[in-house]
Amino acid sequence: DQQVKQNSPSLSVQEGRISILNCDYTNSMFDYFLWYKKYPAEGPTFLISISSIKDKNEDGRFTVFLNKSAKHLSLHIVPSQPGDSAVYFCAASPASGTYKYIFGTGTRLKVLA
Amino acid sequence: EAGVTQSPTHLIKTRGQQATLRCSPISGHTSVYWYQQALGLGLQFLLWYDEGEERNRGNFPPRFSGRQFPNYSSELNVNALELEDSALYLCASSLGYGSPGGFGNSPLHFGNGTRLTVT
Numbered sequence: 001d002q003q004v005k006q007n008s009p010s011l012s013v014q015e016g017r018i019s020i021l022n023c024d025y026t027n028s029m030f031d032y033f034l035w036y037k038k039y040p041a042e043g044p045t046f047l048i049s050i051s052s053i054k055d056k057n058e059d060g061r062f063t064v065f066l067n068k069s070a071k072h073l074s075l076h077i078v079p080s081q082p083g084d085s086a087v088y089f090c091a092a093s094p095a096s097g098t099y100k101y102i103f104g105t106g107t108r109l110k111v112l113a
Numbered sequence: 114e115a116g117v118t119q120s121p122t123h124l125i126k127t128r129g130q131q132a133t134l135r136c137s138p139i140s141g142h143t144s145v146y147w148y149q150q151a152l153g154l155g156l157q158f159l160l161w162y163d164e165g166e167e168r169n170r171g172n173f174p175p176r177f178s179g180r181q182f183p184n185y186s187s188e189l190n191v192n193a194l195e196l197e198d199s200a201l202y203l204c205a206s207s208l209g210y211g212s213p214g215g216f217g218n219s220p221l222h223f224g225n226g227t228r229l230t231v232t
Contacts, residue, residue: 006155014165016157043223046154069153084120089156091221101146105155 003027004092005027006104014112021107025091026071030092030102035064035075038087038106047088048075080111115140119204125230126194134189134227138206144168144206145187146221147179153202159202162187163209194231201226212217 005024013019021035031052036044048063050057050073057064063076077084087106118137126132138145147159158171162181170177176192185206191198205221 036223041225042226043205046220046222049220093157096185102158103148 003030004104005088005103006090006107007089007109008105009105010110012110013033013080014080015082016079019075019080019084019109019111020112021075021077021090023073023075023104024034024071025073025092027092027094027102028071029094032093033064033073034061034067034091034093034101036103037084037092038089044089049111078108080109082111082113085109085111116221117204117206119202119227120226121227121229122225123228124213125232126133128194130194132191132194132198134191134202134204135173135186136188136204136206136224138204139222141208142206142222143185143209144207144219145181145185146205147187147189148197148203148205149173149200150203150226156203158206160189161170171225189227196231199229201228 003026021079034049035047037047039045047061048062050066055066066073079087086110089106090101091101091103093101120135124132144163146161148156149159150156159173159177159191161169165181179189192201203223203226205223208219
């Protein structure tokens, strides 16, 4: 049962354009969401998070949008840079209980110079 | 601030052997998580330790076990290794359960992982 889904395994974007990575979840108890970036041979690096009391959180070139009714979140990267090429994972956690962060399967972003 | 450190970087074992993986969390973090990333798959939750206790475990057989020491470092043990245990094992740390500000809002910080190969 994949509670956090990233349906696009890969995405290619031209340098300078917007990258939009999507994530869907099924568990309505999730209320804290995170995005991570992973380069080969390294551990995932925390990028940005959002709690369910917000619908948008921005940090520099990275913005996360949360649509609770649709159980959908997205990560926007503007402008995209070649160094952004990596695998991006979304993750979700419930407010209480297990504190088990559930990760999606990842989307490989390639930013073309 | 030193990040999460894991050792060894690579580990090669044969089927049936035992593997021990180690993790040191970021200073001040009392929660340690273990994840498995098999080839082509996402991060699968293995174990969560907080304040020395196992708080939760994922859908893995009992031969996956671990512990957390008084200094909050942790080790993951995998007994009776099988070929499908070959994966990248990632350790992460975060602020603990009783931290002010709400545990649920504490992101995980990952180490670079241990690549376990079972032959």
